[in-house]
Amino acid sequence: MRITVLGAGAWGTAFGQVLADAGNEVTMWARESDIVDDIVKRHHNSARLPVVDRLPDSMTATGDRAQAVAQAQIVVVAIAAQFAREALADFKDLIPADALVVSLMKGIERRSMDRMDQVVCQALDLPEERFAAVSGPNLSKEVALRQPSATVVACKDLARARTMAAACTTDYFKAFVTADVVGLEMCGSFKNVVALAVGMVRGAGYGENTASMVETRGLAELTALGQAAGADFKTFAGLAGVGDLIATCGSSLSRNYSFGSNLGKGMSVEEATQASSGVAEGVPTTEAVVALGRQLGIHTPLAYAMSRVLSEGLTCDQMLSQLFGREISEE
Numbered sequence: 001m002r003i004t005v006l007g008a009g010a011w012g013t014a015f016g017q018v019l020a021d022a023g024n025e026v027t028m029w030a031r032e033s034d035i036v037d038d039i040v041k042r043h044h045n046s047a048r049l050p051v052v053d054r055l056p057d058s059m060t061a062t063g064d065r066a067q068a069v070a071q072a073q074i075v076v077v078a079i080a081a082q083f084a085r086e087a088l089a090d091f092k093d094l095i096p097a098d099a100l101v102v103s104l105m106k107g108i109e110r111r112s113m114d115r116m117d118q119v120v121c122q123a124l125d126l127p128e129e130r131f132a133a134v135s136g137p138n139l140s141k142e143v144a145l146r147q148p149s150a151t152v153v154a155c156k157d158l159a160r161a162r163t164m165a166a167a168c169t170t171d172y173f174k175a176f177v178t179a180d181v182v183g184l185e186m187c188g189s190f191k192n193v194v195a196l197a198v199g200m201v202r203g204a205g206y207g208e209n210t211a212s213m214v215e216t217r218g219l220a221e222l223t224a225l226g227q228a229a230g231a232d233f234k235t236f237a238g239l240a241g242v243g244d245l246i247a248t249c250g251s252s253l254s255r256n257y258s259f260g261s262n263l264g265k266g267m268s269v270e271e272a273t274q275a276s277s278g279v280a281e282g283v284p285t286t287e288a289v290v291a292l293g294r295q296l297g298i299h300t301p302l303a304y305a306m307s308r309v310l311s312e313g314l315t316c317d318q319m320l321s322q323l324f325g326r327e328i329s330e331e
């Protein structure tokens with residue numbers, strides 16, 4: 001198939017390589033001409049994914065929006081979540097009317113509290129059955145090195161989910177399908193907030209008990225919030241839920257974990273932002289999760305504690321001490 005990826009960041013590029021390895025013709029769209037030139041002339045993305053020496057020959061790039069999507073059967077969106085709406089507005093009248101639009105993004109828009117399925121469908125005026133999300137334990141560097149990994153493709157129209165899953169299946173990358181778009185979006189967004197918190201306790205020097213307390217209570221919180229938003233419980237126990245939490249909360253390859261770890265070591269939010277090697281989506285998403293919890297009547301103590309870390313500079317000990325009250329409750 002002819003597939004265009006919007007955004008040649010770390011994951012956009014690694015996923016582009018998966019698509020090329022699966023036998024597709026892949027065009028990367030990037031706004032920076034240096035990245036376009038690097039991919040076209042050297043088959044390399046030294047700015048965002050230097051770990052790959054040579055990207056496949058069936059991957060090319062352009063900075064021209066119309067040219068990028070004119071022939072696309074699938075358009076994959078891999079832009080930092082807070083900028084997706086604005087960036088997609090320029091593609092609204094350019095994407096072919098029958099193309100499937102697929103989001104790789106894991107975040108909630110801060111100002112609207114919208115999930116990425118909502119942002120993409122609104123920005124492109126796209127019917128929901130032409131939207132799919134891809135989410136799972138997919139640290140970009142590991143996928144880029146072709147280490148065996150699996151993911152989940154969600155689309156209200158399961159036939160289209162299968163089309164997308166087939167388009168990204170290789171001998172090292174396995175895609176499962178689901179119709180639970182809301183669940184997939186909630187898992188991918190909220191696990192970044194949990195990874196910030198787990199990273200923070202690790203950075204502050206705490207061990208397994210503290211990390212697993214935060215990770216497990218984070219899972220309970222994201223499951224409750226997701227179910228209140230209409231998600232299927234099963235999604236949270238799968239690759240996109242528990243699977244992605246394990247990967248993201250356990251790896252210094254995660255930008256969210258590393259960001260949290262730097263906070264735990266005593267950096268300020270500004271210093272941790274400077275030190276980050278790419279977008280840490282959990283940072284703007286934390287506030288949106290708290291607001292969404294209030295809207296849906298779901299208690300989100302971990303997200304709230306992390307929002308105070310980010311806005312008021314709470315230390316790790318202060319964050320942990322305010323996490324649970326003394327009142328006894330059922331797990």
Ligand SMILES: NC(=O)C1=CN([C@@H]2O[C@H](COP(=O)(O)OP(=O)(O)OC[C@H]3O[C@@H](n4cnc5c(N)ncnc54)[C@H](OP(=O)(O)O)[C@@H]3O)[C@@H](O)[C@H]2O)C=CC1
Nearest residue numbers: 007008009010011012079080083087105106139140278279
């Ligand atoms: N990295 C990973 O392991 C994984 C990431 N994801 C998700 O995928 C999404 C992208 O992540 P990733 O590629 O790693 O992030 P990067 O930080 O590497 O790249 C972000 C991308 O967004 C683009 N971008 C930022 N602002 C704008 C804008 N205003 N207009 C157009 N493009 C813009 C950047 O372009 P430019 O280069 O020009 O700044 C870049 O291509 C995130 O939501 C992330 O959570 C999901 C699974 C795995």
Ligand SMILES: O=C(CO)COP(=O)(O)O
Nearest residue numbers: 136137138139254255256
């Ligand atoms: O989503 C990811 C792994 O599945 C990547 O996490 P980070 O965005 O924290 O790097």
